Amino acid sequence: MRINITSVFVDDQEKARDFYTQKLGFQIRHNVPVDGTAFWLTVVSPENPEGTELLLEPDGHPAVKPFKEALVADGIPAAQFAVDDLAAEVERLKGLGVKFTMEPVDMDNIAFAVLDDTCGNLIQIAQYKI
Template structure:
């Protein structure tokens, strides 16, 4: 078994798609109308057949308080793996990404976290060579 799709709730699919594609550099893989919303997924340009991130609408009544509680507690909605955390944080900062946690040492990883502007914190992880 392997993970095929995972999702993140966003404050509007158009806003989320623009941010995840234009700012973070993901590529839209599926964009299928489904009623008022879309089956909208993005993938890494480095792994176009890899795990898809579904940009989920936040219309369910539980979505907003769930996202707000995670952010209030500093909990990331997702973690993305990177090879060079310092280079990626510099690059994303130059694109206007707001980091809420600058790169720090966290045991077997280095990590940082940013606000995705859609109501979520996203964590970047670089595994250490142990």
């Protein structure tokens, strides 16, 4: 068994598509209209285009918005992405206008930072040192 798709709920799929591709650097894997208002929209890492897909899922279900708001209020990221060089990635993203809610923190075997995906989520990027 392996993880095939995981999702992050977004408040605007077009804005999410732009942020996750143009800012974070992911590639679109699927962008299929579903019901005239939404898409089956997944992105993948260009480093592993056949790997795990991230579904940019509409947050229209009534339970989702309060859940997302509570996570953001408590500073809890909805997802984590690995990077090879955290300092360089933070600088690259800041240069693209990405807002960070937590500047890089260096702990024992990991360094991480948290950014706002502009679609209602906090996203953690992390560099593992082991």
